[in-house]
Amino acid sequence: MNTTDRELWILNFYRNSELHGALLMGRLARTLSDSALLVHVTKHCATEARHAAILSEAIVELGGTIDPHVTTVQERYSAKGGVPTALVDLLVLSEVLEHRVLDTYRAHADRPGIHPVVERTLRAILREMEEEHEGEHSGWIEDELERHPHAQVEAAERKWHEVDVAVVADLQALVDARFTA
Numbered sequence: 001m002n003t004t005d006r007e008l009w010i011l012n013f014y015r016n017s018e019l020h021g022a023l024l025m026g027r028l029a030r031t032l033s034d035s036a037l038l039v040h041v042t043k044h045c046a047t048e049a050r051h052a053a054i055l056s057e058a059i060v061e062l063g064g065t066i067d068p069h070v071t072t073v074q075e076r077y078s079a080k081g082g083v084p085t086a087l088v089d090l091l092v093l094s095e096v097l098e099h100r101v102l103d104t105y106r107a108h109a110d111r112p113g114i115h116p117v118v119e120r121t122l123r124a125i126l127r128e129m130e131e132e133h134e135g136e137h138s139g140w141i142e143d144e145l146e147r148h149p150h151a152q153v154e155a156a157e158r159k160w161h162e163v164d165v166a167v168v169a170d171l172q173a174l175v176d177a178r179f180t181a
C-alpha cells in the first residue's frame with residue numbers, strides 16, 4: 001500500500017507540531033519556578049517529544065522523508081492569535097490544541113483505507129493521550145488555570161477558541177490547495 005505525498009506531509013505536520021509542543025513545554029521547564037508545576041511541564045515535554053519520535057519512526061517506516069520545515073499547528077495559531085507570552089495564554093492555548101489534536105487524530109485514524117502503519121501510530125498516541133487525559137498529561141493545566149484570575153482565563157479561552165475555528169478551516173484549505181492538482 002502506497003503512501004501519498006499528502007499523507008506524508010500531514011504526518012510531518014503532526015510530527016513537527018508535537019515537537020513544537022515539546023519545545024514550548026521544555027522552555028517552560030527552564031523558566032518557571034514552582035516545583036510542582038515544573039514536574040508537570042517537564043513530563044508534558046517528554047510526552048510530546050515521544051509523540052514526535054513515534055511519528056518520525058512512522059514516516060521513515062513508510063519510506064517517507066522527515067521534513068523539519070513543514071509548518072506546525074502552533075505557527076498557524078500564532079499567525080492568527082499572536083505568540084502567547086503570558087502563562088495563562090500559553091496554558092489555555094495548550095489545552096485548546098490538546099482537544100484539537102485528539103479530534104484530528106481520532107478522525108484520521110477512523111478514515112477508511114488508512115495505511116496500517118499510520119493507523120497503528122495514531123492509535124498508539126491516542127491511547128496514551130486518552131489514558132493520561134483524566135490524569136496528569138493535561139489535567140494539570142486545568143488545575144493550574146484555577147489558580148489564575150477567572151476573567152483572564154475566560155478571555156484567553158474566548159480568544160483561542162475563535163482562533164481554533166479559523167485555523168481548522170485555513171489548514172484544510174492549505175492542504176487542499178497544496179495537493180489538489
Ligand SMILES: [Fe+2]
Nearest residue numbers: 018047048051
Ligand atoms: Fe502529543
